[in-house]
Amino acid sequence: MTEKECDYHQDEEERARRRIGAAVLGLLVAAAVVIFLVWAILHPHGPRFVLQDATIYAFNVSQPNFLTSNLQVTVSSRNPNDKIGIFYDHLDIYASYRNQQVTLATILPATYQGHLDMTVWSPFLYGTTVPVAPYLTAAMMQDLNTGMILLNVKIDGWVRWKVGTWISGRYRLHVNCPAYITFAAGGSSSSSAAAVVKYQLLQRCAVDV
Structure with missing residues (x-):
């Protein structure tokens, strides 16, 4: 060649x-x-979450800097899309105070949400003698003495979108629901919630996907 x-x-x-x-x-x-x-x-829209209510069974601050809490919350999620379904693959829900997690994370069951569907969860959130930073303990005691405390019910997890037979990859989901809880003013450091109290909140949550 x-x-x-x-x-x-x-x-x-x-x-x-x-x-x-x-x-x-x-x-x-x-x-x-x-x-x-x-x-x-x-034109997909992210799910819409609402914190409907919270029932406080225990919310006790003890020295030095420990919190024991037990509460049940009702959270609803609505899929606002009429052509897109949503898979919730893994969701953790917990309560935080001033960006510190103060309860254990509870896993919500995996769920598929069809077009315009709504899902309601009512998990228990609890933590026994959870250590709290000293400056947060002081702030929490001050809030309890004034009769109101702001907790944030947060959800972290993953979602997928479904269009027809096509399913997307996983997207990170962050949900933040403020919960303004009122107590009898002047709550002591050993017992701040003496009786079971249910609060109707209907608080819209911030959602980031």
Whole structure:
């Protein structure tokens, strides 16, 4: 084989590789455009969460800097999309005070939420002698003495979107529900909630997907 024939075959192979590369790139671009158009047309919205109520069974601050709490909350989630379903793969719910987690995380059951469907959970949140930072204990005692404390019921987990038979990858979900709880003013450090009290809250939650 002459040198000219070798150069010719090399050029043909190079052109074939370029055509294959261009075809693959074109398919990827076309798929990306289709996905973008479907996403734009459907215009998905994140789920909407509402903290409906909270029942306080125990909320006791003891020295030095420990909190024992037991509460039940009712949280609802609504899928506002009429063409998109939502998978909740794993959800942890817990209570926090000034960004410190003060109860153990409770796992909510995995759930699929159809178009415009609503789901209601009523988990128990509890923590026994949970250590609290000293400055937070002082702030908590001050709040209890004034008769009101702000807890945040938080949910962390993963969601997936379903359109027809197509299911997306997992997206991180963060939910933050403020709960303003009132106690008898001047609650002591050993017992701040003497009786079971249920609070109707109907508080809209902040949702970040």
